[in-house]
Amino acid sequence: MSSLWKSIKNVTLPALLLGTGIQIAVPTLVVSPVNAQTPGESSIKQVDRRYNISFDYRGCQRTQRNARVTCEVIATNFNNNHIRVSFGARNVQYQTRLVDNSGNVYTSGSLQLNQYDSQDKILTDLAPGIPTKLVFNFRVPEQVTQLSALDLGYLTVGRVDTINRITLSNLGAIASTAKK
Numbered sequence: 526m527s528s529l530w531k532s533i534k535n536v537t538l539p540a541l542l543l544g545t546g547i548q549i550a551v552p553t554l555v556v557s558p559v560n561a562q563t564p565g566e567s568s569i570k571q572v573d574r575r576y577n578i579s580f581d582y583r584g585c586q587r588t589q590r591n592a593r594v595t596c597e598v599i600a601t602n603f604n605n606n607h608i609r610v611s612f613g614a615r616n617v618q619y620q621t622r623l624v625d626n627s628g629n630v631y632t633s634g635s636l637q638l639n640q641y642d643s644q645d646k647i648l649t650d651l652a653p654g655i656p657t658k659l660v661f662n663f664r665v666p667e668q669v670t671q672l673s674a675l676d677l678g679y680l681t682v683g684r685v686d687t688i689n690r691i692t693l694s695n696l697g698a699i700a701s702t703a704k705k
Contacts (some may be wrong), residue, residue, distance in 0.1 A: 527593040528583075529555065530632040531621070533613060533616070534695070542613050554704060564609075564682065567661070568597070569581070569582035569693050569694070569695065569696065570582070570685075571692065571693055572700050573689060573691055576604070576608060576626055576681050576689070577602070577603045577604045577618065577698070578600055578601065578602050578603070578608065578610070579598075579600070579601045579603060579650065580598055580599070580600055580691050580692040580693060581598065581656075581681075582596075582597075582675060582696065583597040583599055583658075584596070584597060584639060585597075585675075585696060585699050585700065586604045586698055586700045586701065586702060587665075587667075587673055587699050587700070587701045587702065588702055590663050590703055591665070591667045592664040592665065592666065592667060593664060593665075594595070594631075594645075594656065594662070594663045594664075594681060594699055595661065595662050595663075596660070596661045596663065596675055597658060597659070597660050597661075598658075598659045598675070598677065599657065599658055599659075600612075600651060600657045600659060601651070601654065601655070601656045601657070602651035602652065602653055602654070602655070602657075603654065604653055604654070605648060605653055606653065606693070607650045607651065607652055607653065607683035608650070608651045608681060609648065609649070609650055609651075609683070610645050610648070610649060610650075610651055610679055610680065610681055610682065611647065611648040611649075611680040611682060612636055612638070612646060612647050612677070612678075612679045613633075613636070613645070613646045613678040613679060613680070614633040614634065614635050614636035614643060614644055614645060614646060614648070614661065614662075615634065615635075615644055615648075616645050616646040616678070617631055618678075618688055619646075619678030619679055619680050619688050619689070620632050620633065620678050620692070621633040621636070621675070621677050622675075622676040622678075623661075623663045623665065623672060623675055623676075623677065624672070624673045624675075625660055625669045625671065625672055625695070626672065626673050627661060627669075627679060628673075629669070631663045631664065632663075632664050633661040633662060633663055634662050634664055635661075635662045636660070636661055636662070637659070637660040637662070637668060638657070638659055638660075638661065639658075640672070641680045646680075648682070653687050661675070661677075665699070665701040669699070670698055670699055671697065671698055672696040672697065672698075672699060673695070673705055674692050674693060674694040674695075674696065675692070675693045676690060676691075676692045677691050677692070677693065678689065678690055679691075680693070686697065
């Protein structure tokens, strides 16, 4: 008997007799924080896998000035480093658009990020793991109550600036604010 077979016999046979067997490496499923959801969160989420940024749709709401609709999106960077991103509103290169169920397209009139408000674009650093709230403003006719998609335009800034798009679809009804 070869020395290899003797080694296998000396390790395997006692292990089988003791009932421990041989341990085999089993692949482990790793769940990314991007896929985890907590109760009450929107299920409409897209991930830019190239830059590892998630976009979580939080709803569109009609304001008291009925023609104005605001849509909220949470952007989260799941990299280990900050990422510089410019989000577009009416910016020609990477504007953000809203589509209703009839296929009508509305371009964002402005964008809010914290205390900043712009009709064109806003440049920010997305910190690792920190959610960043973006609010896009649109003029949508009062008779429109259902939305199909939010087509978000943005530019990642780096050695080579890259224009990107991500589409959040099947949005549903526009919520309305309570009148005071």
